[in-house]
Amino acid sequence: MVKERQRTTRKDKRGRILKKGEGQDRNGRYYFNYTDAYGKRRRIYNNDLIELRQEEANLLKYIEDGIDITVLDRTLNEQFEIYIRTKNIKAATRTDYQDKWKKHVFDGLGRKKLVDIKKSDIQLFYKSLSEKGLKDGSIRAYANLLYPTFESAFNDDIIRKNPAKNCTKEYNRKSEKKAVLTVEQQEQLLDFIRNSARYNLYAPFITFALATACRLGEIIGLTWEDVDMKNRTISINHQLRYVKTGEGKGHGFINTTPKSEAGFRVIPMTIKCYRALVRQKELQLMLGINHDLEVAGLKNFVFTTTTSKPYDPTNVSNFIYNMVNAYNREEQKKAAAEKREACLLPHISCHTLRHTACTRLAETNINIKVLQKFMGHSDINTTMNIYNHVDDTMMQSEIEKAERMHEAI
Secondary structure, three states, X not given: OOOOOOOOOOEOOOOOEOOOOEEEOOOOOEEEEEEOOOOOEEEEEEOOHHHHHHHHHHHHHHHHOOOOHHXXXXXXXXXXXXXXXXXXXXXXXXXXXXXXXXXXXXXOHHHOEHHHOXXXXXXXXXXXXXXXXOOHHHHHHHHHHHHHXXXXXXXXXXXXXXXXXXXXXXXXXXXXXXXXXXXXXHHHHHHHHHXXXXXXXXXXXXXXXXXXXXXXXXXXXXXXXXXXXXXXXXXXXXXEEEEEOOOOOOEEEEEEOOOOHHHOEEEEOOHHHHHHHHHHHHHHHHHOOOOOOOEOOEOOEOOEOOOOOEOOHHHHHHHHHHHHHHHHHHHHHHHHHHOOOOOOOOOOOHHHHHHHHHHHHHOOOOOHHHHHHHHOOOOHHHHHHHHHHHHHHHHHHHHHHHHHHHHHO
């Protein structure tokens, strides 16, 4: 009878028994041999046997759970780049995502290995953003990058679960309603800039924005070829984006398609819009605007600076900010002289003008599908939110009207 050969017990230099796959090299380092999911032999090292065995346990657990152990060193930054490369998004949107990531994620959380990031790390990251003064909406914007990045790692069998899941509950508070000018404020602003020696140059731009509800990129990218003065229509088929052109190279314009398929639309001109465009043509003629100046493959722009270049977002923000401040200063003086309450304007942006234009249309009870098409909304719920805001405003107005009537009795 053949005697069964006994397995030789292997020990380290201190006499401790080594398990299967374990060993110790001539330098005293411990190692563990294993086979990955692709059948390739691999080895991990550690100077401490206890720590090595903890790594062994983690490895075997990963293998048991179906985790791809060949990419355990992948960082969050690396996974983010993989994630955005797989998304079918415009180059400008990709740049926006990358800029946002570099600002707050890249040098901190982004350098950590995916497998080492816990739910508490994500929560602490959001808390740090809040402490830096970021509003809930901005924090949710980061969540909209982190969650799908981790989800892509989960789908690639790199992590067991998504640590970013349900981490934004306390930042889901209802955001403040977007500023909307009242009818009185809107008329006061237009009247002020039309009669201002300094700001009347911008009257056509503001009037056009309030008449068409166009997005900023759609306005600054508009060319006279997109304007049909005979049939009084405006074709929205592209937008101009002002983005970073590369490391240390500043910003530049790019010509891109509208935000979504719904963004392609033809807008009918109102009388005010038509008159604003006529006035804009007169101003450009008076200023000697060069319509042959090409930017991002476009030329013959409708709205330009005095140097014939299209406006960039900072240009627009600055002149709106300055004209609102100038209006408020003048209105406060008038109100004090006339002993009445001043009709001041809130801080506004080009998006405020778009939202105001949409609100004015909703107040007329325009068909919601027509309004959706006019605005270029891909999701009708976005349009519905405008209607809900109008309902709240009108209800408050009607209650105040009823209250005044009651007091008069």
